[in-house]
Amino acid sequence: MKFKKRKFAIVGGDLRQIKLSQYLSKKGYEVSIFGFDKNKIELKKNIMISPSLKKTMEDIDIVIGPIPCSRDNTTLFTKYYEGKILLKDLFKCIPRDKIFMAGNITPEMKIILDNKKVKVIDLLKREELAILNAIPTGEGAIQYAMENSDITLNGSECLVLGYGRCGKVLANMLKGLGANTTVEARNFKDLAYIKSYGYKALHLKDLKKHIGKFDFIFNTIPSLILNKEILNEIKENALIIDLASKPGGVDYDAAKELGIKAISVLSLPGKVAPESAALIIYNTIFNVCAEMGVTL
């Protein structure tokens, strides 16, 4: 008996979902897509847009939604689509007992889908996706730093604020480029790891005293760590790259006032490396299915 390959529906999203549908069809899966306008995005020949949301769902096994699913809790996030897709319409169309994966699925969305026995996976809660996304995020941060500075990272003094997923990957890359890399953390455990990897370790409480020596400051901590008092100590011509989600880790008004260049950069994977980001989603989908016992 020959095993029939699963069919995917890709609904909405950005360039990553397009690339993802290409990976899937290259691997021999059937893919139907919706929520993209032909004139807004260049599609590969083998990618066909479905005529309707309903048609998209025919015979499918797995539905992949955007990351994040929605930005207003009402409509689906669709970067390359003129029209609007209501979440409730999408959920109505997903066939019972199928699988739905997307990013930032709210408890309200989950209740609706649970009622239809749709298995729901929030991709942004998958730790391997978050970790692997730190790679394009780190590289993107480096690209923005290069573009916005008159000096090289090699040989410069770099500070990474925070030693979570992004901090770890970014510090490793900066050191690899030849930057003198210092990492800030606030617990002894992280500071021990920081030392063991050969970075200089800086305790949060000493931040004010030492911040004046850095050429590049990368913030990964989602709280207002670079406040006016700290910004006041920063070296002329230093560059701040803020990776923390809104409202970010920088007092931007104070920075402007002091003439300090501070750039907030968000959602880097989809921007700087959509193809790598799509591959990360692709691999995560396979991990999820393996864990659920779903053969692909």
Add this chain to the structure above:
Amino acid sequence: MKFKKRKFAIVGGDLRQIKLSQYLSKKGYEVSIFGFDKNKIELKKNIMISPSLKKTMEDIDIVIGPIPCSRDNTTLFTKYYEGKILLKDLFKCIPRDKIFMAGNITPEMKIILDNKKVKVIDLLKREELAILNAIPTGEGAIQYAMENSDITLNGSECLVLGYGRCGKVLANMLKGLGANTTVEARNFKDLAYIKSYGYKALHLKDLKKHIGKFDFIFNTIPSLILNKEILNEIKENALIIDLASKPGGVDYDAAKELGIKAISVLSLPGKVAPESAALIIYNTIFNVCAEMGVTL
């Protein structure tokens, strides 16, 4: 008012405690030591051994014991001492309200000391000590690998089993030496980090299939992972360095039978780098005191 520096008692242990007492006295602390024989260990001029356990405890603030505290739950671990120090005698001598730090303090020991209002700190439960100890452990593992092989690590195929504290530090050093480094783990999170640091990632379930390509296999997992079935697939002349505590991660009988070289290496920090190990203890003591609000 001038602040009076704390006085330490160092009781028993190995070379690390000797080095530790040197660091402390170099920093200006008063130190009394006991549980070492002059003819068994070369002491610096400024280090004086107390005439008795009781004398050692006079005017002290902090007592530092061995790591581990005891190997038989009855006597204190004293590597360079002919006599015996009973734990109960030691605990009797520690003055009320003082601080006692050592490794592997059992609940029974803790109860006795709690009753005397002695503050008890198990140093082996301090995560920063465990993390920093991974550095001399990793270097020691590399030293043993170099000593027991006819090939260089540079350019060789190295496998690290496990991605905990030791696995992380060891993999980083092996890669730094120019080894082709693969790390085994069993959860997608660790595998994602492994990839992000540029190692090859190997899932435990694929171990048997791939183990045959490795020249060096470093085990950090405390369970019998290298059993007969796996050993059977290992390449001739491969070297296994087992860092897992007894009974270790290797079926040593099977290894012997198959002619595979497998070496169990334990307690590396004190053996290969007692001075670095002492410095790690020293720093941890200061972290502990900072957290307890004890000024040093």
Add this chain to the structure above:
Amino acid sequence: MKFKKRKFAIVGGDLRQIKLSQYLSKKGYEVSIFGFDKNKIELKKNIMISPSLKKTMEDIDIVIGPIPCSRDNTTLFTKYYEGKILLKDLFKCIPRDKIFMAGNITPEMKIILDNKKVKVIDLLKREELAILNAIPTGEGAIQYAMENSDITLNGSECLVLGYGRCGKVLANMLKGLGANTTVEARNFKDLAYIKSYGYKALHLKDLKKHIGKFDFIFNTIPSLILNKEILNEIKENALIIDLASKPGGVDYDAAKELGIKAISVLSLPGKVAPESAALIIYNTIFNVCAEMGVTL
């Protein structure tokens, strides 16, 4: 007797010469500059443009010209200057017995200056400048690669063609970012070094066979190595960054025809990191003076 600091004249050039004059004046040297228009370039307050070429040369010890000195062998290279400065006019103004440093000084120029007993230094012939310039060149190449690709360098297959100054520095940075780095060379000596640094080594004669696996190809060899025959084997979506000076190392017509993205990037130090580039010139000037026995 107090030692009088040397006076510099900076004549023509680009952003690097401006930054250089800032470094010099920050260090306490007197600097006169010419060959820049105030409305074309933002000058620091302490930088004054001389009213005439002749005035610029008053009391100076060392004249710094552009890098390269000229692009047409007749006029001085002046990026931010409306007017024209003839080389012969410049040379007439340089006082006898002084020092002139610039890039690409032709034998003809040298004869004229030799006749005036002006000591001539071609900065582009200084090996340390060329080596240190490989740092901003390497970083710039990486920046362009990031900007022009949908995938991350981390985890990608990168090929560096040539193992001279740029090849060495670039390969080291790519590996540091986590790219799988292969370096091509044609002699056994370079191939041995390539292996010893942990890169994969590729002999030129095997280029055609293996080129198809690479995502990024960085060319540093100043000859037509990526000809039609080789380009034909390159993977779809691969990106070529060509660092070789004109006419470059790529058959650009063939690349266009085959739909391969190939980018020629030149003079990177001044473009991506003018401040670092200026610091390199600054340090080289000091090395030159130290070697000549000129106290600064």
Add this chain to the structure above:
Amino acid sequence: MKFKKRKFAIVGGDLRQIKLSQYLSKKGYEVSIFGFDKNKIELKKNIMISPSLKKTMEDIDIVIGPIPCSRDNTTLFTKYYEGKILLKDLFKCIPRDKIFMAGNITPEMKIILDNKKVKVIDLLKREELAILNAIPTGEGAIQYAMENSDITLNGSECLVLGYGRCGKVLANMLKGLGANTTVEARNFKDLAYIKSYGYKALHLKDLKKHIGKFDFIFNTIPSLILNKEILNEIKENALIIDLASKPGGVDYDAAKELGIKAISVLSLPGKVAPESAALIIYNTIFNVCAEMGVTL
């Protein structure tokens, strides 16, 4: 027409020649060996020692001698052989028109062999062999440093004297292990490369001023650089690993007097990694033959 594989004679040497003969026979070449006693060295089953020097030379194409060829210019260097083989007897036996490769072939030896039309290759003059030998040399130096110190290399201050083949490879490994790595050189070109690889650069003229901060000092310069004046400045407990050939780079009498630990380590590849060293010879032989147009 089927191509007949070449036959090798391996005459004298150490463990590397034994390993080399194993590699050759594993690759399908016929190998005859002489200059080893069965009871002195464990041989693989497929390796047969010839009954006489003359017999060894029957039908061979290439003769591989020891590295170095001789230590007294009269007898062949044979580490595992009771008897003596005179160089003149060996040269008499090598058939006309064949190839002879060994290390340190003197002009006198070359004349004798030239007269017989024997093609002579001094393996120690092959740059790729010297470069690749820097790998086991560097690793061996690191092993000796680990064995002779109470501190870890990770986190220590390491100085590498000289930036030739060994200096380059060793500095890269030390940095990879997490040591703070400084490299000394005396010309601006090397100092520029040193900076570009992210090491701290130290000019020879500043050696005395800075030597006091280092925990480990690795010397690769074949001249008395660590003289009494310099040794006087070295930190207590520092360790010197001297890789320079006799008489070495250290005033050993002064070091002893000052209580400084200095270790001379020579011929590391054959000692710490004979198998890797043999593979390097093996590859060099193939490179030599390729360059000579000899098909293997």
